[in-house]
């Protein structure tokens with residue numbers, strides 16, 4: 001059995017997805033990579049994003065109560081990383097990606113991203129340095145060529161993941177096994 005040693009409590013959530021949050025702040029689109037993003041409810045379809053309240057993007061979220069979530073794919077890694085290095089407080093990031101808008105009108109989505117969602121904030125929970133922004137997904141858009149049999153295809157979408165504390169991006173790996181299926185072989189009952 002491998003020997004367990006204690007590590008820093010910050011190093012536990014590993015790896016995380018990479019999305020880009022799109023907001024309008026002071027009449028300009030702004031983009032911010034976010035990895036602390038997850039689905040938290042099915043009906044309605046709710047996502048939660050944890051955002052440091054000092055971020056320029058948070059100002060836009062408070063202003064309009066809407067934002068977009070755009071999956072970062074490998075061909076966008078440089079632009080995505082740039083948006084993490086520089087705050088919209090200091091540099092105009094509106095031209096890093098081409099924006100398009102949907103029903104919510106103030107949630108800039110990224111044309112170059114294969115999957116985008118426009119989200120409407122329902123609740124914000126103050127956590128201390130971050131706020132948990134809880135939002136309903138109003139509409140989701142995908143590049144048609146990223147579908148196989150009408151479902152999003154990971155090999156076409158080409159997402160990447162983020163690891164901390166080494167601070168690196170990684171492409172997703174090989175196919176492993178079918179979910180809600182491979183574990184059936186350990187079931188004791190047939191029902």
Ligand SMILES: Cc1cc2nc3c(=O)[nH]c(=O)nc-3n(C[C@H](O)[C@H](O)[C@H](O)COP(=O)(O)O)c2cc1C
Nearest residue numbers: 032033034035036051052055056057084086087088
């Ligand atoms: C891969 C990655 C993921 C990140 N995830 C988050 C996150 O979930 N929440 C957050 O507040 N900041 C996160 N950041 C930091 C912001 O992207 C960064 O501070 C950005 O410059 C903020 O931009 P803004 O001030 O224009 O909003 C992340 C950075 C990287 C590199």
